[in-house]
Amino acid sequence: MQAKEIKEQIQVLIEQASLLDPNLARRLDEINRWVKNLKPGSLMAKPFVLAFLLEVITDSTIWLLIKSLPSPEAQQAKFEQMTPNERYWYGYLFPKWINASDSKFYIWKQKLMAGEFNQVDDDIIRAIAQDITSRDGSFWQRYIADLSMATDLIVSNRHQQPLCIQVTSVCQELHHQKYQAWENTLRSWEIKRGLFLSYNPQNANFVNQLVNVALYNSDYLAGGKYLNFS
Structure with a gap:
């Protein structure tokens, strides 16, 4: 277009x-x-x-x-x-974004326009998404979810329960601060559960480990839980 x-x-x-x-x-x-x-x-x-x-x-x-x-x-x-992820997006998160006040929208519109949108973990997220698909899981990605809702991927697995995930390689000193901001964001959007995945790029097997954790918790993480996995 x-x-x-x-x-x-x-x-x-x-x-x-x-x-x-x-x-x-x-x-x-x-x-x-x-x-x-x-x-x-x-x-x-x-x-x-x-x-x-x-x-x-x-x-x-x-x-x-x-x-x-x-x-x-x-x-x-x-x-x-629809797929479970599409149903979660169109039945819950997208209408919530339409109707809610989005305090981050003004900021990230400016960044997109200025070319300052820096997807530091983009290759890692893509690798995770590909691995999820290869294991018969599914994923969903949206700029709105990423920039307003602190969600890089929405993932679902066998039990078809979508889970919001953020992926980061944040340094140890800032880890708790970023995790807390992430949890607060999910709660503010009334996202009932989430997974905060930190990785060490020096670990050759980290993508496989992150996918294992994501798929398992999509099926089994309880509501009201915001899991910090490093």
Whole structure:
């Protein structure tokens, strides 16, 4: 999708959302005002901004489709067609983001626009995701989850219970501080359980270990628990 098409699609979604979900319309209008003065060439030169916009367009389109269904039963039937991670995203976290006050949104929009979004652990997260898939687990990734909800991956395994995970190589001195901030963020979004995974890149087997922990805890970590695994 080209920059002009992206801007046009956001406008279309704002019009649809104004009838079906005014809070989504306000969110999209905020995003529209953020990018409307960017020329197409400038927008295409900002890959993280583009990726975020495409995600928001996809999520908003699916959400409005659900909202347009004629009954709660029809909506529930649509959710039942989704994977557990999709159902958790569209049935819980994405609408929560639409309706809640997101104190981090203003900050990370600026960082995306300035090209300051630094995915330090991106290769590790990708390796973890690939390993999860190879073991018949599943994962979900969203910029909103990452930047507002401190969640790099949403993972589910055999029991189909999505688990929010953050992956970090933070140094020991800052570990507790970052863990506490992560837990506070999950609680503020009413995410019922989570896994904070710290790794040592010197350990050749750390990806395998992290995936073992992620898949096990997806199935068995109790609600109200925010596990710190190092």
